[in-house]
Amino acid sequence: MRASDRAYEALREDIVEWRLLPGQVLGEVEQSERFGISRTPIREALSRLTADGLAEAHRGRGVVVSQVSLEDVRALFELREALDCRAARLAARRRDPVAFQGLAAELEAVVAQLHGPGTDRAGYYDLVERMDRAIDEATANPYLTSAQRSLRLHLARVRKLSRTNPDRLARAAAEHAQIARAIAEGSEELAEAATRVHLANSLQAVLTTPVREWVQPAPPLEAAG
Amino acid sequence: MRASDRAYEALREDIVEWRLLPGQVLGEVEQSERFGISRTPIREALSRLTADGLAEAHRGRGVVVSQVSLEDVRALFELREALDCRAARLAARRRDPVAFQGLAAELEAVVAQLHGPGTDRAGYYDLVERMDRAIDEATANPYLTSAQRSLRLHLARVRKLSRTNPDRLARAAAEHAQIARAIAEGSEELAEAATRVHLANSLQAVLTTPVREWVQPAPPLEAAG
DNA sequence: GACAAGAGTTCTGTATACATTGATGCGGGA
DNA sequence: TCCCGCATCAATGTATACAGAACTCTTGTC
Numbered sequence: 001m002r003a004s005d006r007a008y009e010a011l012r013e014d015i016v017e018w019r020l021l022p023g024q025v026l027g028e029v030e031q032s033e034r035f036g037i038s039r040t041p042i043r044e045a046l047s048r049l050t051a052d053g054l055a056e057a058h059r060g061r062g063v064v065v066s067q068v069s070l071e072d073v074r075a076l077f078e079l080r081e082a083l084d085c086r087a088a089r090l091a092a093r094r095r096d097p098v099a100f101q102g103l104a105a106e107l108e109a110v111v112a113q114l115h116g117p118g119t120d121r122a123g124y125y126d127l128v129e130r131m132d133r134a135i136d137e138a139t140a141n142p143y144l145t146s147a148q149r150s151l152r153l154h155l156a157r158v159r160k161l162s163r164t165n166p167d168r169l170a171r172a173a174a175e176h177a178q179i180a181r182a183i184a185e186g187s188e189e190l191a192e193a194a195t196r197v198h199l200a201n202s203l204q205a206v207l208t209t210p211v212r213e214w215v216q217p218a219p220p221l222e223a224a225g
Numbered sequence: 226m227r228a229s230d231r232a233y234e235a236l237r238e239d240i241v242e243w244r245l246l247p248g249q250v251l252g253e254v255e256q257s258e259r260f261g262i263s264r265t266p267i268r269e270a271l272s273r274l275t276a277d278g279l280a281e282a283h284r285g286r287g288v289v290v291s292q293v294s295l296e297d298v299r300a301l302f303e304l305r306e307a308l309d310c311r312a313a314r315l316a317a318r319r320r321d322p323v324a325f326q327g328l329a330a331e332l333e334a335v336v337a338q339l340h341g342p343g344t345d346r347a348g349y350y351d352l353v354e355r356m357d358r359a360i361d362e363a364t365a366n367p368y369l370t371s372a373q374r375s376l377r378l379h380l381a382r383v384r385k386l387s388r389t390n391p392d393r394l395a396r397a398a399a400e401h402a403q404i405a406r407a408i409a410e411g412s413e414e415l416a417e418a419a420t421r422v423h424l425a426n427s428l429q430a431v432l433t434t435p436v437r438e439w440v441q442p443a444p445p446l447e448a449a450g
Numbered sequence: 451g452a453c454a455a456g457a458g459t460t461c462t463g464t465a466t467a468c469a470t471t472g473a474t475g476c477g478g479g480a
Numbered sequence: 481t482c483c484c485g486c487a488t489c490a491a492t493g494t495a496t497a498c499a500g501a502a503c504t505c506t507t508g509t510c
Contacts, residue, residue, distance in 0.1 A: 002463070028492070038465045040265075043492090047269060051276040053371060060472040062491070075366040082311035082369070090303065141300040143379065144307070146278065147372050154368065227493065253462070263495045268462090285502045287462070 004041035007031070008048050015054045015065055016157045022067040026055060052153055068158060070207075076154055077203045083148055084199060088191040091138035092183045100138075100184035103131050107177035114170035121164075124173055131176060138183070162209040168201075175201065229266035232256070233273050240279045240290055241382045247292040251280060277378055293383060295432075301379055302428045308373055309424060313416040316363035317408045325363075325409035328356050332402035339395035349398055356401060363408070387434040393426075400426060 011031070014020040026049075032042045046063045049055040055063045091100075110124050132152070136145040164172075175198040182190035236256070239245040251274075257267045271288045274280040280288045316325075335349050357377070361370040389397075400423040407415035 004463080029490095039492090040464055040466090043269070044272060044463095047272055048276065051273065053368070060492080072368075075368050078311065078315065078366055079368045079372060082307045083372075086303065086307035141303055143278070143297075143300050143304045143376065147304060147308075147375070150372070151368065229493080252460095254460090264462090265494055265496090269493095285462080 002041065003035070003037045004044040007035050007037065007042055008045035010035070011045055011049055012052070012054060012153070015049070016153065016160065018157070018160055020065050022065050024065045025061065026063045026065065028062065052150060054153065054157070068154075068161075072154075073158055073203075073206060076151065076158060077199060079151055080155065081196070081199050083144065083151060084195050085192045087135050087139050087144060087148065088179060088183065088195040089188040090141060090144070091135045092186050092188045092191040094140055095138040095183050095186065097184050097186070099134055100180050103127070103134060104177050104180035104184055107131075107173055107180055111170055111173045111177060114166070114173055119166055119169070121169065124169065128176060131180060135183070158206065162206060162211045165205065165209065168205045168209075172198070172202065172205075227266065228260070228262045229269040232260050232262065232267055233270035235260070236270055236274055237277070237279060237378070240274070241378065241385065243382070243385055245290050247290050249290045250286065251288045251290065253287065277375060279378065279382070293379075293386075297379075298383055298428075298431060301376065301383065302424060304376055305380065306421065306424050308369065308376060309420050310417045312360050312364050312369060312373065313404060313408065313420040314413040315366060315369070316360045317411050317413045317416040319365055320363040320408050320411065322409050322411070324359055325405050328352070328359060329402050329405035329409055332356075332398055332405055336395060336398045336402060339391070339398055344391055344394070346394065349394060353401060356405060360408070383431065387431060387436045390430065390434065393430045393434075397423070397427065397430075 011020070011026070020026070026046055028039045028042050028046070031046075032039045035042065046055065046057075050057050050063060054066055056066050057063050106127055110120070110127060113120060114124070132148070136148065139145065175194065179191060179194040179198060182194050236245070236251070245251070251271055253264045253267050253271070256271075257264045260267070271280065271282075275282050275288060279291055281291050282288050331352055335345070335352060338345060339349070357373070361373065364370065400419065404416060404419040404423060407419050
């Protein structure tokens with residue numbers, strides 16, 4: 001694996017996991033010393049982060065981690081509605097029924113399990129990721145999948161801001177199961193409707209959950225680390 | 226302006242304008258000699274092209290211009306329907322009425338002019354570009370705009386494949402005028418419907434217009450020029 | 451004659467040195 | 481006391497050298 005790939009993925013994770021806060025300056029020399037590699041692969045990593053929208057190149061001041069505001073959350077969910085609804089329709093049209101029946105069954109099991117004592121967040125999130133991949137595969141549209149990939153990066157960052165309520169987790173799983181069933185049945189209308197319901201509830205949950213701070217304070221100029 | 230920016234834009238134009246054909250290998254040394262700059266800014270330019278999807282990094286064989294197939298056209302228009310319809314709705318909701326009334330009037334003038342003797346393609350394309358920007362501004366959604374920017378790059382490349390029929394040009398202008406009027410009136414439903422009509426007709430036009438070749442032949446290994 | 455193994459060559463990936471540009475802080479003047 | 485301008489400096493932008501890997505051509509063997 002290339003050094004630039006390692007640096008890119010590490011920095012991306014740091015930003016998504018809020019270990020690197022918005023406004024943080026990502027100096028080339030600083031990061032190259034941190035990873036023990038030269039500036040060249042760091043430059044490529046920062047370039048990719050900028051293309052992803054996770055960072056912005058400020059002329060003369062280098063690359064800084066991008067801000068996330070409440071307005072961004074609205075904008076992200078607007079784009080998500082456009083992409084997810086279309087993806088759900090296309091997936092329902094071209095899906096492998098068995099695959100989505102399986103996902104629906106697994107999701108139902110998670111719903112039942114989340115109503116019990118244990119809360120297996122990791123298992124649920126893994127299942128959602130598999131369902132996203134299954135939808136991407138079913139849509140058979142690399143351009144749509146590419147747009148989704150970029151969008152999910154930002155959504156993951158926003159999601160990490162607030163701790164999802166356990167009750168909401170169970171309801172989200174039930175909504176995902178509904179989407180999977182609709183796709184398995186091949187009903188485009190129902191798949192889109194179920195997606196709309198899920199997105200509306202998800203946005204509601206994000207907006208009503210207490211978050212740390214939407215607008216991060218100006219970070220210290222000296223590097224954290 | 227940075228050398229890497231110049232190289233990126235020049236290469237991007239070359240790909241969109243089909244001066245660089247799919248499968249063409251973009252060697253770092255070759256391109257650096259062509260632009261008279263070193264490999265470093267060329268690497269950054271190629272990296273951006275790869276992020277755009279206009280080129281692909283082949284392990285060991287460098288960066289090559291990406292292919293465009295009939296399947297890609299279908300996929301692009303599927304994504305376009307998702308993005309453009311949502312953008313039209315949002316623009317109708319948040320638009321500046323005067324701006325879109327002005328665009329509608331200009332488009333009507335172009336329609337009348339295209340029905341006459343002269344065919345001012347450049348003027349029409351410039352007007353469409355201004356309308357795209359106006360919609361981007363009205364949606365007030367940087368993530369949606371970013372997705373549109375990427376998509377339009379690929380669409381421009383596809384569009385250059387076939388010469389648009391003059392009759393189709395006039396009808397397309399009329400459809401654009403319809404969209405602008407709907408947005409100016411603030412009717413989300415009508416804006417979306419008009420967009421759907423335009424996209425269906427555009428796709429139809431692309432698919433029925435004789436094109437050079439959808440699948441380009443394997444390019445010569447030696448660089449062209 | 452065909453296939454496989456090896457050496458040569460050419461490419462990418464990385465490191466580092468140099469140039470250039472923008473930021474910062476100090477001093478002078480209004 | 482505030483503002484403008486210049487010098488200093490630090491960080492980015494670029495060039496180039498080196499290392500490693502992949503492809504290709506050649507050669508030998510079956």
